Amino acid sequence: MSDLIEDDAPGGNSPEFTVSEISGAVKRVIEGEFTHVRVRGEVGRVSRPRSGHVYLDLKDERNVLAGVIWKGVAQRLSTQPEEGMEVVATGRLTTFGGQSRYQMVIEDIAPAGLGALMAMLEKRKAALAAEGLFAAERKKALPYLPQVIGVVTSPSGAVIRDILHRLRDRFPRKVLIWPVAVQGAACAPEVARAIEGFNRLAPGGALPRPELIIVARGGGSLEDLWGFNEEVVVRAAAASAIPLISAVGHETDTTLIDHAADRRAPTPTAAAELAVPVRMELLAWADAQGARLTGALSRALGQSRQRLADLSRALPRPETLVAQARQRLDYWDERLPGALRASLQARRLALSEAAAALRPVVLTRRLGEARRGLDGWAARLAPAAARLRRDRAEALRRAAAGLRPATLARETARKRDACNALSARFAAVAEGQLARWQDRLAALERMRQTLGYTETLRRGYAVVRAGDEVVTTRAEAERAGPLEIEFQDGRFSPGGGAPKKRPSPKKPPEQGSLF
Template sequence: MADPTPPSNVAEYSVSDISFSIKRTLEDTFGYVRVRGELGRISRPGSGHIYLDLKDDRSVLAAVIWKGSVSRLKIQPEQGLEVIATGKVTTFPGQSKYQMVIDALEPAGAGALMALLEERKRKLAAEGLFAPERKRALPALPRVIGVVTSPTGAVIRDILHRLADRFPLHVLVWPVRVQGETCGAEVANGIRGFNALAPGGAIPRPDLIIVARGGGSLEDLWGFNDEQVVRAAADSAIPLISAVGHETDWTLIDLAADVRAPTPTGAAEIAVPVKAELMAAVDDLSRRLNSGLVRLVSARRTELRAAAAALPAARDLLALPRQKLDFIGGNLERGLIVNTRALRTRLIKAETLLTPAMLSRRTLQARDRLTGLGDRQSRALGVAVRAQAQKLEGISRRLTPQPLTRQIGLGTERLDNLFARLVRAAHQANQNRRRHLEGQEKLLKSLSYKDVLARGYALVRDAEGQPVRRPDDAPAGSRISIEVADGRFDAVVSGGGAPAPEASPAPESGATGSGTADQAPARKASRPARPRADAPASGNQGSLF
């Protein structure tokens, strides 16, 4: 039967042809764009890329910031922040969606910076970093002061000049940039570096830290609003003075510092007192101390003389004890005579009681008592022996062969049951280990780079056997080794390769398709053809999302 549908002359396209044609059209039309919008959903997977949404009141634009561009951003993306994003618009054919690849991100004006600043301030305040109880008292007279600032600006000269005028001491300067993208990280490292110095080391540990910078706009002072600077100031074990900008300027480090100074010069005045004033105060206190000691000694001398005049003479104090001693000495001889007579009388009475008849009577009484105790002991021993014999007879009646045989049988049966349970448990454990080993074997096979080679890739190594990941790793004339699915062959690089077009990430095992090599004709025939740049991605290559 003939096909009733008439033939059509409209060209047919595959899904991949349409997808990549749209991708090239978008990238050619919107190869460089600047988009203003509010940051919506933000996702940070473990790969290091950032996926986010740019939105306004009517539309949402998906965007991605690759890992290599994240470290170069002036600001970190935060939800709700209005920004201007610079990059290109492209598509992701695997999900039929378009997206923007962002290369640079900046806030959309001072209003956005203030909104970001207020949001960051609320977040850090909620963590308690600005709490008054965290702040430490400044040392009254520090011996070493650490200053975190630019070594070439006027700020450090003003601080050193003011310290020299008031109280010269040892000053350590930690050089940092006080403006720009790296300002926050350098200032935070400076604060942590001073805290990391060991007391008594080759470099003295500061007793006080001053973070200083001259005045400027909000953008100029933005580095001191960095979150890592605020956390470093709050965690500092050394008291810290913040002297950033003029008196009307304020940053987040001012809230986390122990003391805020209106200017860098004011920080130096807060840090140390005036040496001349201290010396004058010490001299005044010394004079007052000497005068007070003189008055105290004079008063104590007067009191001592008054007390000595009120005391009686020595002979009057000893008259009564001397009379008492004479009375006791006169009675001592008479007391000794009376005591000797009383002791002699007690001795005579005791002697009359110790007669031979009395001793014989007491001896007979003791012998009778000893005989009675011996008889009682013999009777008690007989009773105890009979009781132990009866107890032993009862035990012997219980230890008959029949109960012992029954206990042995029960023990044997219990031992057999335990042995059977042991055999079953060992068999089950072996089965579990076998299943675990089979699973590990399957996982090893799925993660092996051999499967990647079987899909048409090649593993290129240099003469030392290291993987070649970029064309610069294999200069012209160097020998390389190329491993494919069914073997390996050697080649010589004839020229530097051009950078490959952007494609899906290659496997981490080092498989690559870049580089140009001279090789034998037989090997050329066995290598798989290089896929076109606009060819559709294989289903095994994963996705960017």
């Protein structure tokens, strides 16, 4: 201490210290006296900056103790501090000279007794319920008879043996076991990862995706079951697309995963009973239903047979049904010869009356009248023909008078010019129409090649034929005879030699000009 004492100043002999010296001395004293302490108190203010460290206050009814949890320790804690929680913190006391205060470096923190755990559990339950994670409308129905069941539990405990034994007794199913820790700090993250892992399995993959998940654990204290009260487990159970049964603890034990699961089983054995029905009961029920069906069919057949017999007795005899028709047939058979003779006589009389009008005298008179009418028309025909001939000759002379050489030449030139102009217009229109048709034909040809199956062959596909028929299924190929496979560069017959080159499509004939 002598090196810290300078020469006595006038007026006193007390030594002088720097601020850092005093701060260091206090730090050494506090850390030397309180190397390892356990402090019980209520968590006050909690701060989590981006650095990952946790700053908090431990308080009672009179004093406040500042605390810090370094990032590495905070990540390993099984219980995260929350404001208002009563805890027991383990660590060491130190000072922070920059603010002239002492603080506790916390190395572990745990709830202070069952009451604190229950208070924290109720608070977390209320918060998750407010988010709707426990709502009844979110719960899914369990499959009646799942093909694959996923079990999340410890592989070494009695729970998995009870589940497998119960499933084997009731209805054997495929079981996938995801081993996890069922208590301690690793419990919550492993259970959450197991639930998420089962949901990520693809249906139809190498590892079958379960149709039902059972999360199971035996009984224990609240601290032992605390991993199933963690928020990460509850959220994983609520987000599971696969129906989930919670079988954590015994009948009196309740955890938060029970509220988020689709069904809660009081014991792991009860979970197995909820998962599958009893096979023998199903077989007995099926036999009973088969017997009922057989009896119903027999009764229905007997009733139908009796009904048919009753109806057949009510029907008249066939002879009675055709008696009247037979009598009417005999009646008309008796009247038919007389009716035929009467009809023949009436036709003969009508023919005689018509033949009376065709006598030779009548025909000669009508022929003479027709000849006289024809002679009259012949006498009028010669003057009419002569008059028509004169009129046509006069018209021809007038037309010839107008056909002079100069007029003919002028009219011919005008008609020729008009004809040439019309021909040029027609040629232009025809060439334009022909060009449009050729463009359209080329576009259609490109579209045909694009949409045709030959383009598909160039992409690596092939066409299988049996003769002229295209084979599209395995069953048709097995029934067909020799097969022929068409590739992009030709056809190939298995066992038939070298492939035949596919004939190139014929080009359309060249369209010549119309002029």
